[in-house]
Amino acid sequence: MINAVGEPQSLLLLGGTSDIALAIARKYARAGLRVVLAARPSDRRTAAASELSGLGCEVAEVDLDARDHESHAATVEQAFGGGDIDIAVIAFGLLGDPEQAWHDPDMALELAEVNYTAPVHLGVLLGKRMQAQAHGWIVALSSVAGERVRRSNFVYGSTKAGFDGFFLGLGEALRDFGVRVLVVRPGFVKSKMTFGLDEVPLAVTPEQVADAVVDGIKDKRELVWVPGPLRVVMSGLRHVPRPLFRKLPI
Amino acid sequence: MIPQPLVELHGWGRASGTMSHLTQIDSVADAISALRKSDHRGVVPRGLGRSYGDAAQNAGGTALDLTKMNRILSLDASSEPATVTVQAGVSLDHLMRSLLPFGLWVPVLPGTRQVTVGGAIAADVHGKNHHIEGSFGNHVRALDLLMADGEVRTITPDGDTKTLFWATIGGMGLTGAILEATMALQRTETAYFLVDTDRTADIDDLMERMSQGDENYTYSVAWFDAVTKGRHMGRAVLTRGNKAAVPDLPVKLKRDPLKFVAPSLGTLPEIFPNRMINKATAKAFSTAWYFKAPKHRAGELQNITQFFHPLDMVAEWNRVYGPNGFLQYQFVVPFEEDEAFRRCLEMIVNSGHLSCLNVLKRFGPSNPSPLSFPIPGWTLTVDLPIEQGLDKFCDALDTEVVGAGGRVYLAKDSRLSAATFRKMYPRLDEFLEVRREVDPTGIFNSDLARRLQLNTPATGGAA
Numbered sequence: 275m276i277n278a279v280g281e282p283q284s285l286l287l288l289g290g291t292s293d294i295a296l297a298i299a300r301k302y303a304r305a306g307l308r309v310v311l312a313a314r315p316s317d318r319r320t321a322a323a324s325e326l327s328g329l330g331c332e333v334a335e336v337d338l339d340a341r342d343h344e345s346h347a348a349t350v351e352q353a354f355g356g357g358d359i360d361i362a363v364i365a366f367g368l369l370g371d372p373e374q375a376w377h378d379p380d381m382a383l384e385l386a387e388v389n390y391t392a393p394v395h396l397g398v399l400l401g402k403r404m405q406a407q408a409h410g411w412i413v414a415l416s417s418v419a420g421e422r423v424r425r426s427n428f429v430y431g432s433t434k435a436g437f438d439g440f441f442l443g444l445g446e447a448l449r450d451f452g453v454r455v456l457v458v459r460p461g462f463v464k465s466k467m468t469f470g471l472d473e474v475p476l477a478v479t480p481e482q483v484a485d486a487v488v489d490g491i492k493d494k495r496e497l498v499w500v501p502g503p504l505r506v507v508m509s510g511l512r513h514v515p516r517p518l519f520r521k522l523p524i
Numbered sequence: 525m526i527p528q529p530l531v532e533l534h535g536w537g538r539a540s541g542t543m544s545h546l547t548q549i550d551s552v553a554d555a556i557s558a559l560r561k562s563d564h565r566g567v568v569p570r571g572l573g574r575s576y577g578d579a580a581q582n583a584g585g586t587a588l589d590l591t592k593m594n595r596i597l598s599l600d601a602s603s604e605p606a607t608v609t610v611q612a613g614v615s616l617d618h619l620m621r622s623l624l625p626f627g628l629w630v631p632v633l634p635g636t637r638q639v640t641v642g643g644a645i646a647a648d649v650h651g652k653n654h655h656i657e658g659s660f661g662n663h664v665r666a667l668d669l670l671m672a673d674g675e676v677r678t679i680t681p682d683g684d685t686k687t688l689f690w691a692t693i694g695g696m697g698l699t700g701a702i703l704e705a706t707m708a709l710q711r712t713e714t715a716y717f718l719v720d721t722d723r724t725a726d727i728d729d730l731m732e733r734m735s736q737g738d739e740n741y742t743y744s745v746a747w748f749d750a751v752t753k754g755r756h757m758g759r760a761v762l763t764r765g766n767k768a769a770v771p772d773l774p775v776k777l778k779r780d781p782l783k784f785v786a787p788s789l790g791t792l793p794e795i796f797p798n799r800m801i802n803k804a805t806a807k808a809f810s811t812a813w814y815f816k817a818p819k820h821r822a823g824e825l826q827n828i829t830q831f832f833h834p835l836d837m838v839a840e841w842n843r844v845y846g847p848n849g850f851l852q853y854q855f856v857v858p859f860e861e862d863e864a865f866r867r868c869l870e871m872i873v874n875s876g877h878l879s880c881l882n883v884l885k886r887f888g889p890s891n892p893s894p895l896s897f898p899i900p901g902w903t904l905t906v907d908l909p910i911e912q913g914l915d916k917f918c919d920a921l922d923t924e925v926v927g928a929g930g931r932v933y934l935a936k937d938s939r940l941s942a943a944t945f946r947k948m949y950p951r952l953d954e955f956l957e958v959r960r961e962v963d964p965t966g967i968f969n970s971d972l973a974r975r976l977q978l979n980t981p982a983t984g985g986a987a
């Protein structure tokens with residue numbers, strides 16, 4: 275249960291080795307917090323588990339393979355094995371090389387599966403569990419790239435557009451059951467996923483995204499932009515006519 | 525049966541609501557059938573929802589609304605002591621009104637009459653007379669308990685069933701649903717009190733006076749100012765009293781000495797913003813309350829509402845805290861730890877968290893219940909609006925309280941961690957042992973039980 279002062283007792287991180295997921299876990303970490311790290315087995319996962327244990331958390335590691343749909347049900351089952359989950363974060367995703375992505379069918383398929391199909395599949399499974407426990411939050415890490423899909427990374431953007439729409443809708447559907455969904459739309463996040471790419475204005479750190487998640491849950495929001503002003507930028511961009519939009523350096 | 529729809533349930537603090545299937549219980553048969561139909565999310569008994577946190581809610585599961593089980597079943601006014609048998613959903617308000625004409629008095633009354641007998645037993649509530657009369661459970665003679673196996677069992681404070689009985693006292697609804705209770709009553713000639721009021725200069729003055737004089741009064745409590753810092757820290761208004769006898773009353777009241785006076789000022793509308801309690805309002809309120817009291821006044825005649833339940837005059841006053849809600853932090857530390865107690869008080873006054881309703885009391889001896897809150901010592905209650913930093917602040921208070929061998933009251937709690945709770949209640953394993961025996965699969969369950977891990981088998985060791 276998330277207690278009266280906003281402290282959860284359990285977190286499930288799907289994509290538990292992502293920088294943002296770990297930043298969120300660090301914000302909530304305290305003695306006795308149960309954290310389930312769902313990710314592919316790796317040194318990174320082991321390191322993350324030991325870091326969080328060091329902060330007093332009780333950590334469980336669960337295998338998650340986004341592309342292996344058959345395994346998802348078992349992953350979710352295991353994740354809830356230790357009791358209710360107060361906050362489940364869907365943090366896995368693939369950026370891919372934007373030009374290769376629309377030339378290489380395998381890569382396009384992979385992006386679609388990891389960024390859309392798997393989250394939808396897991397989202398339904400999570401939604402079921404959460405509906406039965408009648409409390410809890412699903413945090414869906416979307417992207418401004420999905421808000422208006424741009425030529426420069428449209429394969430990725432389109433997957434996030436679908437992702438974003440699905441989780442906004444799931445949030446509406448689960449509301450009556452006491453379950454909330456928070457969709458988070460960060461701009462450019464400086465993380466291992468974007469390592470080596472040129473930074474853009476309004477770039478944020480995983481810590482800033484984590485802060486926005488913590489605040490969003492506290493304020494019972496369903497949608498947040500990180501940084502906040504991106505919301506204004508995007509609402510402007512959304513209405514730019516296509517011929518002009520095409521020419522923007524974004 | 526059509527499953528009951530989910531409704532949001534929260535405690536009096538309104539801070540951590542969740543959705544439960546609220547099922548109204550009209551009869552014992554209803555209760556048994558609701559229990560049989562419950563799924564793995566289980567059931568929790570619910571009274572009038574006056575506990576502050578998550579004790580009487582059960583996310584995704586069933587909450588048994590027992591407030592319609594509200595009949596007084598029998599009264600034995602001639603025995604000594606007199607006893608009454610009631611259904612558990614009877615409110616103390618109704619019970620008091622019904623008993624007064626017989627010159628009978630409910631021995632333990634919390635700060636509101638709007639609680640059920642079941643809730644009063646499950647939280648083992650205390651009143652201003654704890655130092656003399658102990659808590660509610662001390663006066664219960666027998667209970668009918670609906671247990672996880674669907675059987676209704678009569679349990680008593682001594683004899684074969686005493687372990688289950690005392691685990692049920694203060695057991696927060698987790699040993700079963702109390703359906704009926706028989707309790708011992710006191711006698712009274714009037715519905716009035718003779719009250720002495722003293723304004724104390726600071727915390728030392730207050731603690732000194734309470735330690736010296738409390739034994740002369742059946743009822744004693746202090747409201748103190750938790751905003752003023754420095755030299756006057758802990759200045760307070762101490763009110764103590766005893767039941768009035770007929771000769772104490774003026775002629776006008778003598779005609780109807782047992783009349784129940786309970787004026788109502790109405791219900792607060794739901795319009796208050798989150799920051800209603802701010803530095804200015806808290807300071808103004810605390811100063812006004814302090815100076816409105818006489819420096820010393822002896823033998824003032826007060827009615828029940830004035831003396832016990834001034835808050836009951838305004839229904840739904842918890843709305844004043846706005847939609848974020850608030851929490852009440854009530855702790856007790858043993859008498860010999862009065863230094864720790866003072867440190868807690870200093871922490872509160874200097875925290876920047878503003879509390880207007882602050883109550884200080886001395887507890888007398890505890891009873892045999894493993895989870896009952898009162899232990900001999902100083903107990904302090906503060907109301908804190910939910911805002912940034914309150915989590916860390918309460919954690920810091922917990923540390924001080926645990927260090928002093930003290931504890932926090934579950935009926936008020938909405939945030940303790942399982943590990944801290946275990947440190948505060950050293951007899952927790954005794955309770956869990958009973959629970960494992962009577963409810964091995966955890967059919968009785970609540971948000972509080974999940975938060976404090978009252979379902980996991982005890983490992984025997986410390987957390």
Ligand SMILES: Cc1cc2nc3c(=O)[nH]c(=O)nc-3n(C[C@H](O)[C@H](O)[C@H](O)COP(=O)(O)OP(=O)(O)OC[C@H]3O[C@@H](n4cnc5c(N)ncnc54)[C@H](O)[C@@H]3O)c2cc1C
Nearest residue numbers: 571572573574575634635640642643646649650696697702
């Ligand atoms: C203004 C105010 C002042 C208060 N002052 C005091 C005070 O001075 N002293 C004090 O001790 N407390 C005080 N309280 C707390 C209150 O007395 C307790 O929380 C009490 O338990 C509330 O009873 P309820 O009927 O509302 O129970 P609920 O809040 O509905 O339930 C409380 C607990 O009792 C259990 N329960 C309820 N009915 C049954 C049943 N039939 N069988 C088994 N379990 C049951 C529930 O499962 C839950 O765990 C105060 C509360 C308020 C709002």
